Amino acid sequence: MAEQPDRADPGAADRGRPHGTGRPDPAPTGLEYAPAPESRAVVSLRTSYELFIDGEFTPAKSGEELTTVNPADEEPLARVAVAGAADIDRAVAAARRAYEGAWGRMSGAERGKYLFRIARIIQERSRELAVLESLDNGKPIKETRDVDLPLVAAHFFYHAGWADKLSHAGLGPAPRPLGVAAQVIPWNFPLLMLAWKIAPALATGNTVVLKPAETTPLTALAFAGICQEADLPPGVVNIVTGAGDTGRALVAHPGTDKVAFTGSTEVGREIARAVAGTGKRLTLELGGKGANIVYDDAALDQAVEGIVSGIFFNQGHVCCAGSRLLVQESVADELLPRLRARIERLRLGDPLDKNTDIGAINSAAQLDRIRELARAGADEGAESWSPACRLPERGYWFPPTVLTGVTQAHRVAREEIFGPVLSVLTFRTPEEAVAKANNTPYGLSAGVWTEKGSRMLWTAERLRAGVVWSNTFNKFDPASPFGGYKESGYGREGGRHGLEAYLVHAA
Incomplete structure (x- = not known):
């Protein structure tokens, strides 16, 4: 990341300083991206x-x-x-x-x-x-x-x-x-x-x-x-x-x-x-609280890309974001380290830099809500993880954050955060995955990751979501209808x- 947050308190107000474990920022690797800013001159405000x-x-x-x-x-x-x-x-x-x-x-x-x-x-x-x-x-x-x-x-x-x-x-x-x-x-x-x-x-x-x-x-x-x-x-x-x-x-x-x-x-x-x-x-x-379901037969590296796109695209400011990751218990220990490694390579900073993956939160009010809910997740016992890095001194910024140990009772599993915060839950059977995915007042989107067409169709038929993506996420087309159920x-x-x-x- 070009500009990144600390990992201890993703909601910390003093955003320009390192925090937490004391772990230093990663040493330069020689593969850092040079700034590639888009010119503001094309806009006449x-x-x-x-x-x-x-x-x-x-x-x-x-x-x-x-x-x-x-x-x-x-x-x-x-x-x-x-x-x-x-x-x-x-x-x-x-x-x-x-x-x-x-x-x-x-x-x-x-x-x-x-x-x-x-x-x-x-x-x-x-x-x-x-x-x-x-x-x-x-x-x-x-x-x-x-x-x-x-x-x-x-x-x-x-x-x-x-x-x-x-x-x-x-x-x-x-x-x-x-x-x-x-x-x-x-x-x-x-x-x-x-x-x-x-x-x-x-x-x-x-x-x-x-x-x-x-x-x-x-x-x-x-x-x-x-x-x-x-x-x-x-x-x-x-x-x-x-x-x-x-x-x-x-x-x-x-x-x-x-x-x-x-x-x-x-x-x-x-x-x-x-x-x-x-x-x-x-x-x-x-609103939405989309579930991204990863079965044990999924292509995990492909799923990781879909998970990252599902929750960190547009800083998580997406009504159909895959803000709940439901991963089959047998592959959770393999998937989560890959997910963290991928998140560590995201670049946060100037939105006009063509290398930037994660930009600014849209407003101070939205940033306050994201912080409040992220803290609530940690207070309720979820484990919060963010990559170790700094945030810009000015503007509204929040790190990409993963909450593990989340249960259905946690606020972060029920309420729409509308920010770059992923809640991770596990399941053992397809029936449990569907039950957890549908256990929400929302019904806008879902993603399913599996190599078996029969399992994909079985799951999609049972999900109460307006859009169900198969082995992908956040794909849109003007010829395809979009909308939700319930709230x-x-x-x-x-x-x-x-x-x-x-x-x-x-x-």
């Missing part, structure tokens, strides 16, 4: 950003602003307008005019042309958008560059292809759009979650008012500029920035026909209560199934 309503950037009538910061160094990036109730009224009215006007009368083939155009512009500006996402979010540039941006473009390309084929989607002979969609997205994949929401809404003929997370609004505002560049008709996409009050005002607005939310289960419950009885369609993609929400995004959430079935 404004001092302040306005709301995007009816095809134009416009000041917020509230007059309020918030400041978004770089989580890697806590430096302010820009001031962003906060939308109040009057601004939400303007945005919804603009979306309604567009829906009842040119966009609503436009053929699917014509709508598809706009989506194709947006997809191509995203590809052309992918380097700029990747850097902006890493600055505002804290995730490594190689993730935004190689995962997020290609998937963002792919979602617009995929849904552009559906725009003139909706009658062939198996959703009735002449499905119709719902109207105005209110969409609220989280901070862990800001631009990708925007694509998951906006692309299907536009492909099916709806118009959109979208609120990005208050800590990561910049790529959504950059997308507003892309809408202008693509000559998207005014009012089809509106971006209103702000914090929780802005989101609540948007969700509760009587002028919207559909609400789509990705975020925490707690906020999802609040939204479900607000929407109940209104007749609005609702889809929720909420992980309801509805699907992506694929043919994701179109249904934005359409009225014809009788």
